[in-house]
Amino acid sequence: MIKEFRLPDLGEGLTESEILSWKVDVGDTVSLNQVIAEVETAKAVVELPSPFAGVIKELHEQPGSVVEVGKPIVSFEVADDAGGSPAEAAGLSEGLGGQPVETPKREPNLVGYGAVVEGSGRPVRRPRNFAQGQAAPVVQPAGGAAAEAAPVEAVPAETSPVETKATETKATETKPAERPRSTPPVRKLAKDLGLDLVQVPGTGPGGLITREDVLEFSGHAVEPATHVQGSASSGGPTAGERETRTPIKGVRKHTAAAMVQSAFTAPHATEFLTVDVTPSLELLAKLKDSRTFAGVKLTPLTLAAKALLIAVRRNPALNSRWDEENQEIVTFNYVNLGIAAATPRGLTVPNIKDADALPLPQLAQALTALAETARAGKTTPADLSGGTISITNIGVFGIDAGTPILNPGEAAILGLGAVRTMPWEYRGEVALRQVLTLSLSFDHRLVDGEQGSRFLADIGAILAEPGMVLTMV
Template identity: 55%
Template sequence: MTAVEQRFREFKMPDVGEGLTEAEILKWFVAPGDTVTDGQVVCEVETAKAAVELPIPFDGVVHELRFDEGTTVDVGTPIISVDTNPGAGEAAPQAAPAAEAPAAEKPAAAEPEEKEGRQANLVGYGAAPASTKRRPRKPLPGLQRSAPAPSAGAPAPQEPAPAPARPEAAPSPASSPALNGSGRTARPLAKPPVRKLAKDLGIDLETVTPSGADGIITREDVHAAAEAVQAARETPVAAPSAAVTAVAGRERRVPVKGVRKATAQAMVHSAFTAPHVTEFVTVDVTRTMKLVADLKQDPELAGLRVNPLLLVAKALLVAIRRNPDINATWDEDNQEIVYKDYVNLGIAAATPRGLIVPNIKDAHAKTLPELASALGELVTTAREGKTTPAAMSGGTITITNVGVFGIDAGTPIINPGESAILAFGAVKLQPWVHKGEVKPRQVTTLALSFDHRLVDGELGSKVLADVAAVLERPKRLMTWA
C-alpha cells in the first residue's frame, strides 16, 4: 500500500442487509474538513428494508463526500474519503485523475469529462476523480472538494487550449449554454437543491433555460419547465395557452424507491405466488378488554405498553403452540415445506417511508411482560424510522392491526417467506347475545390469510378459532399454555 493509499482512506457503501445491492443517502452528518473518529455516524442511508445510520471505521479529517443527499449508490462504491494524517500537509489522494494513468492510456470518452471539469463556476465543479473500475463520474454538485495537487514526479496536466475567437459576439450565459474547451456543451449550472428538485420532478437540466446570474438555473426555472412538460401531457396541441395554465400543478410524481419500492415488489410477488385464502371470525372480546384494564394496573407491567394488541399477540402464540404446522414456509427451489420450531412474530407498522414488518425474535419463549417490552420497543423504533434490516429478517408469522384505523376487517397479503398473517380489526361496542340476552358487548373481527399450498382449510380454521377462543375467554391463556 502506497503512502497516499495509507493516508487517504475510502469508506465504501456496505451491504447493511441481506444481499442488498444499493442504498440511498438520506442525510450527511459531516462535511469536508470535519474531524471524525472510529465508530462515528457519518450518514444515514435508506435501503430496500429500512433507514440505517453508517459509522465510519477509522479516524481522520473528511476530505471528500462523493455523493449528494438523495443519491442512490451501489453497494461497494466509495462514498466518503478521509485524510487519516491531516498534519502531513498537502497531498494528492490516490483517486486524483492526473496521477491515474498516462494520457495515452486513458479512454477517449474520459477526455471531455476532464475538460468539462475545469470549469469551476460553482463550488463543487472542480475536476472529478476517475476510477479504473467504473466509468468516469461527472462532478457531483454541492459537495466541497479540495483541488488535488499533482503527485511527485507526475507531469502537470495541460490546460486545454482556448477555443478560437469567433467574429460574432459571444452570447450571454443566460441565453445559451456554456461551452467547454472542446466546444461541447458544458454541464448545466445549478445548485444542489435545484439539481435535486429537477431530479424529483423528472426534468432534464439540459432542456432548462437558465435565468440566474452567470447562467445558473434557479428553482423557478425548474418549476416553469415542469409546468410546461405537464401542460404538454394534459393539453391538446391545439388548445389555447390559457388552458395550459389552468391544468398546471394538479398532479405530483414521487419516485418509487427504498422501503416503498421493496414493499410493492414483495406484495406483488406474494399475491401472485402464494394462493391466498382468508377466513373471518367475529368474537366477543369484552373479557379481554377488562383484562387489559386490569393489567395496566399491575406493578409487574408498570411502564410497559399494555393494550389489546398485546393479548392478541399472546393468543396467536398460544394458537401456534396448539397448531405448530401453521408456523412454516414454502421452499420453492427445493420443493419442501420448512416447519419452524420458533416464532419470530412480525408486527406490521406504517411509517412515513412505507409499510415495514419488524419481528420479535423468539416471541414464543417470552413471558407476558417480556412480550410487552419487546412490542413497545418495536413500535417506538419503527415510528422513529430506526428499524434495522436485521429486525425485519427471519419473520415466521405476522399480525397487522388495522383496527387502529377504525377498520373492521380486511384480506391481508402474506409477508413473503411466511405462511399466514392475522388482521386484528377495530373493537366496537355492539349488540350481542350474551347468556341468552341481547346486551352491548365489546366485539371485534379477526381475519386470517394463509398460504393454501401448505396450510389447508382445517389447519387455518383451527388456528383462527383458537385465537378467537382465547380472546373470548382470556383465562385460556393459562389453561392452554
C-alpha cells in the same frame, strides 16, 4: 494519502441505498467508527460508521442521491502509516522462514462488504465450488475502470499449450453455465417475459442484471426517471400543478416488490371470525391495576399476540415456510412475531425474536419498544429479517376487517379489526358488547383449510374467554 470509501452491501444483499444525510462535512476530522452518514436501504435507516481515522477530503454524493453498492461516496485523507506496522504499511508480511513477502493491503470494511484489496475497490470473496479438475478463477487487482469491467478467466496451472487447449475444449463442453447475478424480482420479470437471463447483459454493479436491463433486452420501453414535482420546501404540490410524481425508492420500492412476490407466489386464502372480546377488555383493565404490570402498556394487541403464540403451539403449520429450492416445508420450533408498522418511511414489519418464550409482561414491553423504534425510524435490518408469522392491526385506523397479504416467506398473517360496541347475543339475550373481527390470511400450499380454521378458532376462543387458555396449555 487519499482513501476512498465505497458504499457497502450492509449485509442485506441490496444493490443500492439512498444517502439521507451526512453527519460530517469536508475538512472535518473523524475517528474510526464515528458515524459519518445515514443511509436508507430498502429495509431500514442505517448509520454508516467511518472505516478510517482522518480528514474528510470529498463527499461524492449529496443527500437524496440513490447510490449503487460499490460506488465511492466519500474520500478521506489519512496518515501514510495508518492501520498497521511499518512493514504492513509497506505491503510486507512475514512469510516462511521469517522472510518478508509482499501482501495486498486491505481496507477496513463493514459486515457483508468483504475485504477489499487496495487498488481494486472490490470485495475479495471465496470462489464457488468447482468441478474436480477445473481451476478456480484467479482474482486479480483491477488497475482501473477497464480492468474492473474485464471478466476473470479460469486457467489451469502449469500446463503445456496443447494441454491447455485440450482442457479449455473439455471445460467448454462440460462446464455448466453459472447463474447470472440478479435479484428475485428481476428473475421473476425475465421468466414472465420468456427471457433467458444468460443472454441479458448486466449493467449493474459487478455485472448485476437490473430490471431496466431485462426490459431493454426484451424490447419493452424503459420509463425515464422523473423528478419530483412540487414545492422543494414543503414537499407538496405547487399552485397550478395537476399531478405530483414521486420516485419509487427505499421502503416503498421494497414493499411493492415484496407484496407482488407474495401475491403471485403464495396462493392466499383468507378467513374471518367476529368475536365478543368484552372479557378480554375486562381482563386488561384488571391487569393494569396489577403490581406486576405497573408501568407496562397493555392493549388488545398485547392479548391478541399472546393468543396467537398459544395457538401456534397447537397449530404449528401456521408457523412454517415453503422452501421452493429444496422442495421442503420448514416448520419453525420458535416464533419470531412480526408486527406490521406504519411509519413515516412506509410500511415495515419488524419482528420480536423468540416471542413465544416471553411472559406477558415482557411481551407487552417488547411490543411497545418495537412500535417506538419503528416510529423513530431506527428499526435495524436485523429486526426486519427472520420473521415467521405476523400480525397487522388495522383496527387502529377504524377498519373492521381486511384481506392481509402475507409477509414473503411466512405462512400466515393475522389482521385485527377495530373493537366496536355492538348489539350481541349474550346469555340468551341481546346486550351491548365489545366486538372485533379477526382476519387470517394463509399460504394454502402450507396450510389446509381445517388447520387455518382451527388456528383462528383458538385465537377467537382465547379472546372471547381468556380462561380457555387453561384448556390449551
